[in-house]
Amino acid sequence: MGRHGSSTEKAFLFPSHTVAKRCVEFFQRQVPSLVPGKSLRIIDLHPNSGLPNGGVESEAAHVKPIMSAVIFPRSHTKVAKAFWQHSGDGISSRRAEYCHKAFDDGRLTVQRAVMSPSKGPRRYQKKESVDLSPQCESTKGLDGKDYIQFVEERFGRNLDVSLAYSAKLAIRRRIAGALTANVDLHEALEMSKPSTRTEQVEGFSEHDVYLYPCGMSSIFNIHRAMMACRGEMKSITFGFPYIDTLKILEKWGPGCLFYGYGSSTDLDDLERRCEAGERYLALFCEFPGNPLLKTPDLRRIRALADRYDFAVVVDETIGNFINVHVLPYADVVVSSLSKVFTGECNVMGGSSVLNPQSRYYPQLKAFMDKDYEDNYWPEDAIFMERNSRDFVSRIDRINKNAETICETLRASPLVKEVYYPKYSGTRAFYDDCRNKNGGYGGLLSVTFKTYLRAVTFFDKLETAKGPSLGTNFTLRYLAQSTIS
Helix, strand or coil: CCCCCCCCEEEEEECCHHHHHHHHHHHHHHCCCCCECCCEEEEEEEECCCCHHHHCCHHHCCCCCCEEEEEEEHHHHHHHHHHHHHHCCCCCHHHHHHHHHHHHCCCEEEECCCCCCCCCCCCCCCCCCCCCCCCCCCCCCCCHHHHHHHHHHHHCCCCCHHHHHHHHHHHHHHHHCCCCCCCCHHHHHHCCCCCHHHHHCCCCCHHHEEEECCHHHHHHHHHHHHHHHHCCCCEEEECCCCHHHHHHHHHCCCCEEEECCCCHHHHHHHHHHHHCCCCCCEEEEECCCCCCCCCCCHHHHHHHHHHHCCEEEEECCCCCCCCECCHHHCCEEEEECCCCCCCCCCCCCEEEEECCCCCCHHHHHHHHHHHCCCCCCHHHHHHHHHHHHHHHHHHHHHHHHHHHHHHHHHCCCCEEEEECHHHCCCHHHHHCCECCCCCCCCCCEEEECCHHHHHHHHHHCCCEECCCCCCCCCEECCCHHHHC
16 A cells, blocks of 8 residues: 555455456445545556566466455445455455565566456366475474475475366366265376266266355355346345345345245245246355254245246355255355365365256356356465365264264253254255265254353353354354344
């Protein structure tokens, strides 16, 4: 800001000029008095073309330090934060750190030209080296930069960034279900076998899987795609969603119809509305929901969608594709890879999966081919691929441990209710989509008969605290206001 702004201004960083433009457009809708080019400005930062390889070291040639900054009046920070939070299209900490150093070193400079969308190749070649973890145990003599790299490689299990494209392909294959065992990167690139998804959904492949910087980005961009392909209509939020999903549907487009309970009565009401002539863009739901772990009736939702012409977008983050197969009922399946897919909670990511049997597939696929930007930072992809190699075996352990905890809690006279898909009144809907060897996931909620018992349990339980899920260690968080 010292070089390109003033003390009354602030900047938010985004991975491309296109995303920055969306932020400016959001600003214009929220604060019409702001003038693009004056009150709102975009500064594009690209590699310095005057340096060899754009100033990028040869070993990091696959990492392109590109960013765009939106500069705005400091008094409107809340508006910028809303876009950043809801869209999920900000930059990751690894990208920020890399680009910050590149900027300080003069390898990243201001470019006024509009940046064209960048797309990663569809097919990648296998590299010679897979795991380049350092063998040296000593940290003596390391300066700040070397020490950070040492920690990342030793404890973050980093890999050569030249493998980023291959890592993304391996991730997409895991999501497509083609990898059903714990395999390393070489094996992942060589393996290509039928999966539940490919067998039950004709024409499906990893080319229908798209990666994003985080889960919210996948939801936001699928909503954009739906509006671009089908026009701006109200959407439907079915069940209690992650709050940013609801905000996306409320703030982009003409709003949404919110069914917080996600019950059969809600579906009755939706059917009456549709029968009366109301039309909707898409229904968004989680499978199952959080924190009550209720499962939506996807079979009935699919029937209504087919009859009244609206799309179905299912967030399978909590159920995960090892346990459940929801694609036959959905036009698009989205997921946050930041949760159980990585497990390590040291990297973020998101995905969307298009159903090639969907009536909207030709439009959505054409839109994605034209509009999709691969903004997933290479270093993040490397970490995500490495962390997800044992995804299959982790899910099995998580399922078993969660059921054991549920059984223990259900047997206690102090417990009022345990919320878990296996014990829910909506279990039949879950089982309808459960894979042959699938379990019921690693998320559960519990209420106690008295407030004091709940407080004591929460305070005495020796686990980490945090509002997340899917980590390789047990997390607890208080959801009293939504459960009671």
